[in-house]
Amino acid sequence: MVVTDKASQVAGIEAALVALRRAQRRRALAGLSRRRGGRDADGPPDAVFEFLDVLAAAGERGESATVTDVANQLDVDQPRASRLAALALQAGLVRREADQRDGRRSLLILTASGEETIARIHDFRRQAVAEATRTWSDDDRAALARLLPRFVTDFGRLTEPDR
Missing domain, CATH: 1.10.10.10 (Winged helix-like DNA-binding domain superfamily/Winged helix DNA-binding domain)
Structure with a gap:
């Protein structure tokens, strides 16, 4: 489903950011690595x-x-x-x-x-x-690869403490 309403798009992005932040906070990738034997418990x-x-x-x-x-x-x-x-x-x-x-x-x-x-x-x-x-299709993966770094840069500029 393609969301065309700007407010819904922004809300979807915000929800995805919250989900990513929560995954980072609980160190989801580190947990995956441990479960798959990629991390030494010691x-x-x-x-x-x-x-x-x-x-x-x-x-x-x-x-x-x-x-x-x-x-x-x-x-x-x-x-x-x-x-x-x-x-x-x-x-x-x-x-x-x-x-x-x-x-x-x-x-x-x-x-x-x-x-x-x-x-x-x-x-x-x-x-x-x-x-x-x-x-994902190659086009979808390419779109994320193109847009996510752009978003991170723009969001970083907006949220810099010196602003």
Whole structure:
């Protein structure tokens, strides 16, 4: 069914956003990974993988990140981000490196193991998206691939705290 009324379209998008937020909050993908045997029960907590995501995104932009940067991106306090950094360091997923521009700062860099972990997480997420959209037409999948990033960018601009 195609909804043509603008108010109904907006309401449908809002409801989908709420559902996605709830799925994120209950860490639905991490639960799926555990159920399918993709996660080690003795491994780092799910929040460490979110921590790694932030570092990977910074790396993709050619940047490095500090604990404070990650805390801001994850919207957690400094002590929580420091605990996550310690867990990631202990697991060998990141390493500290002195900031050459400011000796008081430490940069967090993904290790080879951290990069492999992020690659596995991204592969799993992509497989989940492929599975969720397996019955979709190529046109529908292409439309979502085109429109969702656009929406995320525009919504992000609207909701930035500096506005």
